[in-house]
Amino acid sequence: MEILKNFKEYSTDLTESGMTFNGIQTNRIKRENIQPTIDAVLLKIAKFGFRKSDVTPLGSTGKKTDSGDIDLGIHIDPLMRSTEAQTTSEALKKLQTYLIGIYHDVKMLFGNQLSMPVPVYLPDGKLEGNFCQLDMM
Numbered sequence: 001m002e003i004l005k006n007f008k009e010y011s012t013d014l015t016e017s018g019m020t021f022n023g024i025q026t027n028r029i030k031r032e033n034i035q036p037t038i039d040a041v042l043l044k045i046a047k048f049g050f051r052k053s054d055v056t057p058l059g060s061t062g063k064k065t066d067s068g069d070i071d072l073g074i075h076i077d078p079l080m081r082s083t084e085a086q087t088t089s090e091a092l093k094k095l096q097t098y099l100i101g102i103y104h105d106v107k108m109l110f111g112n113q114l115s116m117p118v119p120v121y122l123p124d125g126k127l128e129g130n131f132c133q134l135d136m137m
Contacts, residue, residue: 021105021117021133028066029120029132035062036121038072041134044102048095049078058137069133070118088112095136113137 020026029037034057042055054075061071076088085091089111096114099106106116114136120128 021103021107021131024105024117024131026069026117026133027120027130028068029070029130030066031062031064032123033120033128034067034070036123036125037070037118037132037134040121041072041118044099045095048082048098050074051078054078067132069135072134072136074136109135 038055038057039052042050042052054077056073058071058073061067061069076091079085079091079095080088083091083094085094092108092112092114096106096108099114099116103116103118106114109115116134117131118134120130120132122128
């Protein structure tokens with residue numbers, strides 16, 4: 001029963017698009033805008049030593065005409081080295097603190113997933129005008 005209780009506690013956080021982060025409404029993202037949006041996020045986290053090869057879209061991200069969110073796998077080694085953290089949890093907390101300064105509302109889910117609203121970018125590098133949910137894990 002404890003597992004079910006924990007699931008119910010966290011299940012409200014398991015939404016795709018439509019989630020609100022401190023008043024920022026997230027929306028679905030078109031497939032052609034996913035990579036430009038990931039590239040923009042990558043520029044923000046480059047100070048932690050991340051390169052394009054250190055991030056990978058996961059799940060159904062980019063496989064349909066649009067997605068409810070962007071699930072992004074991150075290679076933890078650059079983060080561990082740059083933050084000099086002793087644990088993954090400590091490294092992610094440092095990344096979360098940094099990202100809050102950019103995206104304002106970054107939630108830590110299940111201790112190993114960061115969820116945040118990010119502006120959607122078009123293939124030409126311009127802002128689309130909406131936000132989507134991005135989950136890093």
